Amino acid sequence: MDSFLQGLAMVFNVQTMLVIVAAAVFGLFVGAIPGLTATMAVALLVPITFYMDATPAIAAIVATSAMAIFAGDIPGTYLNIPGTPASAAYVGESYRLAQKGRARETLGTNLICSVIGGLFGTMVLVFVSPSLAEMALNFSSFEYFWLALLGLSSSIFIAIGSRVKAFLSLTVGLLLSTVGLDMMSGAPRFTFGVPDLMAGINFIPVMIGMFALNEIMMFYGSRAEARSVPVMAKDSVFANAPGHVKTYWRNILRGSSLGTLIGALPGAGADIAAWIAYALGKSRSKEKEKYGTGHIEGIVDASSANNSGISGAWVPALVFGIPGDTITAIVIGVLYMKGMNPGPTIFMNGGGQVYALFTVFFVANLIMLPIGYLAIRASKVFILTPRKLLMPVILSFCIVGAFAINNSITDIWIMLIIGLVAFVLARNDFPMAPAILGLVLGGTLENSFMSSMLKSNGDLLAFFERPISAALGALVILIWALPTLIRLFRHWRRPAQTDQTPRSS
Amino acid sequence: MRDFLLGLAFVIGGGVVIAVAQTYPTMPALQYGPSLFPSLIGGGMVIGGLVLALTRIGQLRIAFAGPRSQTPRYDYRGLLISLLPCALIVFYILASEWLGAPLCMALSMLILMLLRGARPWLSLVVSLVVAAAIYLLFSRYLLIPLPEGTLLSQILP
Numbered sequence: 001m002d003s004f005l006q007g008l009a010m011v012f013n014v015q016t017m018l019v020i021v022a023a024a025v026f027g028l029f030v031g032a033i034p035g036l037t038a039t040m041a042v043a044l045l046v047p048i049t050f051y052m053d054a055t056p057a058i059a060a061i062v063a064t065s066a067m068a069i070f071a072g073d074i075p076g077t078y079l080n081i082p083g084t085p086a087s088a089a090y091v092g093e094s095y096r097l098a099q100k101g102r103a104r105e106t107l108g109t110n111l112i113c114s115v116i117g118g119l120f121g122t123m124v125l126v127f128v129s130p131s132l133a134e135m136a137l138n139f140s141s142f143e144y145f146w147l148a149l150l151g152l153s154s155s156i157f158i159a160i161g162s163r164v165k166a167f168l169s170l171t172v173g174l175l176l177s178t179v180g181l182d183m184m185s186g187a188p189r190f191t192f193g194v195p196d197l198m199a200g201i202n203f204i205p206v207m208i209g210m211f212a213l214n215e216i217m218m219f220y221g222s223r224a225e226a227r228s229v230p231v232m233a234k235d236s237v238f239a240n241a242p243g244h245v246k247t248y249w250r251n252i253l254r255g256s257s258l259g260t261l262i263g264a265l266p267g268a269g270a271d272i273a274a275w276i277a278y279a280l281g282k283s284r285s286k287e288k289e290k291y292g293t294g295h296i297e298g299i300v301d302a303s304s305a306n307n308s309g310i311s312g313a314w315v316p317a318l319v320f321g322i323p324g325d326t327i328t329a330i331v332i333g334v335l336y337m338k339g340m341n342p343g344p345t346i347f348m349n350g351g352g353q354v355y356a357l358f359t360v361f362f363v364a365n366l367i368m369l370p371i372g373y374l375a376i377r378a379s380k381v382f383i384l385t386p387r388k389l390l391m392p393v394i395l396s397f398c399i400v401g402a403f404a405i406n407n408s409i410t411d412i413w414i415m416l417i418i419g420l421v422a423f424v425l426a427r428n429d430f431p432m433a434p435a436i437l438g439l440v441l442g443g444t445l446e447n448s449f450m451s452s453m454l455k456s457n458g459d460l461l462a463f464f465e466r467p468i469s470a471a472l473g474a475l476v477i478l479i480w481a482l483p484t485l486i487r488l489f490r491h492w493r494r495p496a497q498t499d500q501t502p503r504s505s
Numbered sequence: 506m507r508d509f510l511l512g513l514a515f516v517i518g519g520g521v522v523i524a525v526a527q528t529y530p531t532m533p534a535l536q537y538g539p540s541l542f543p544s545l546i547g548g549g550m551v552i553g554g555l556v557l558a559l560t561r562i563g564q565l566r567i568a569f570a571g572p573r574s575q576t577p578r579y580d581y582r583g584l585l586i587s588l589l590p591c592a593l594i595v596f597y598i599l600a601s602e603w604l605g606a607p608l609c610m611a612l613s614m615l616i617l618m619l620l621r622g623a624r625p626w627l628s629l630v631v632s633l634v635v636a637a638a639i640y641l642l643f644s645r646y647l648l649i650p651l652p653e654g655t656l657l658s659q660i661l662p
Binding site: 213217397 | 526543554560
């Protein structure tokens with residue numbers, strides 16, 4: 001009880017509450033501007049959280065990411081341009097609703113669904129994480145090796161697009177994780193005589209390069225500026241929203257649970273959760289024909305799924321130190337910096353800090369209601385902010401943010417090189433999430449493998465001798481074999497179907 | 506075409522990684538040394554790169570066989586403009602010690618804003634105000650030692 005009250009006190013103080021409000025406004029601004037993602041918002045925020053205490057730092061990240069995901073719906077509704085990739089799934093639906101003069105109603109429903117989705121994901125985080133952590137306490141290096149490999153494997157197999165490109169993107173991240181002194185032998189690897197690289201590559205400049213500099217370069221390369229005229233709106237924000245929530249409560253529940261589950265899978269974030277929830281909602285709907293014409297049901301599933309995905313991604317991040325998405329990949333680094341090492345012990349030794357973390361999630365999601373309401377009323381400010389003025393400002397923040405981590409010019413060079421590599425890869429449809437997961441999990445994968453090999457005297461079969469380790473190993477092998485199995489299954493079904501066709505005719 | 510070239514780049518990169526990894530010392534007590542993971546990653550890059558390049562050979566043949574006018578023209582001007590932010594970062598790295606962080610940031614922002622057709626007076630005001638604000642926030646409040654610049658420190662008292 002003392003820890004609980006201590007946790008509440010860590011959140012409900014002037015400093016942390018001000019940080020939450022400021023971070024929510026920042027997330028709102030970044031999320032509402034097309035081309036700027038929630039991950040980019042968090043990556044830009046990290047250098048500032050570096051100088052905060054642990055609770056406000058985490059609170060800032062949670063509030064920013066939750067708000068940015070909702071705010072992505074604002075330009076989607078008014079301009080038909082999704083503010084973040086997580087809003088892309090239902091942008092057509094919300095824009096058509098806006099054209100019918102229901103923009104504020106759509107955004108009001110979106111906001112309520114986002115809050116419910118976020119709170120649902122938080123409830124799962126609160127109730128599932130401690131039990132999972134108890135189980136994870138028995139994990140040794142063998143289990144952690146498989147968990148890391150599971151995370152990396154699913155980041156390839158879940159990725160949208162080419163699996164080969166996802167795999168190659170992963171190798172880039174893994175390669176970056178090997179830079180620095182080897183943990184076992186102390187031998188320097190890929191340091192090229194640069195002293196700053198001995199401790200390894202700090203992932204914050206990498207994140208800024210990958211998600212912010214890359215976007216800036218894309219913007220200047222595309223010559224695109226949002227010139228669409230926004231749809232006018234005079235309707236009420238919340239008048240019809242409760243009715244929609246009541247009508248579609250099953251959709252919200254389904255979207256929230258699906259989003260939490262997908263968010264918890266490494267490599268799959270809010271955007272994939274939204275796409276799958278939208279597709280599932282459509283296939284289960286009684287009014288399928290209305291989808292694509294501006295149907296409110298089309299947005300409730302996905303808008304609750306993307307926000308619950310944000311909270312769901314924290315479950316593996318906190319319990320195992322395995323990030324669920326790119327945002328929690330950043331968070332893991334921040335947790336280490338703040339001395340809150342992610343893993344099962346965080347729930348045992350964390351004390352009030354863990355309760356503070358849970359409280360932050362509730363507060364950050366609930367605060368979305370008033371701030372989101374004001375944002376919907378003042379949408380024009382966000383959607384008409386010219387990117388030609390904003391992108392140069394972001395570039396300055398990138399430079400200073402990368403430098404601020406270690407006060408080192410080397411980090412600016414790292415950001416620049418990674419930004420260039422990410423630009424080339426992203427322009428050719430390479431997904432970025434596997435690279436980030438590779439960077440974050442590469443160390444865990446290698447260290448747990450080396451420790452296991454030392455324990456077992458080099459016997460590889462030891463990875464299958466412990467029951468949980470064997471189960472996780474089998475799961476990894478199943479994930480690898482799944483595409484081949486699906487292909488074989490389709491191949492097997494096709495001749496069977498063609499055999500049946502002549503008979504029926 | 507670009508996928509084919511990228512595949513080849515990964516093959517070459519992977520080969521270099523493997524070659525560099527072979528130079529790492531091996532520990533007599535350990536069966537697997539510091540070269541194991543980089544070698545595996547390099548191997549993955551070579552195999553992945555080969556798969557990517559080989560699967561694009563068919564498309565490459567079609568592209569070369571077809572008339573030249575059908576192949577879409579690559580936007581080299583767009584590519585060059587997209588590299589300008591990188592050039593400005595290099596400018597900041599090289600010039601900030603002398604010109605100072607605020608001036609370098611203001612100049613970079615001004616160039617980028619004017620490039621996209623922002624109004625000159627607005628660009629000037631925004632870049633100066635934002636550069637000053639960033640410098641004050643990071644340098645005074647977060648105590649980040651951003652370079653003040655020898656030029657300004659000589660001019661200012």
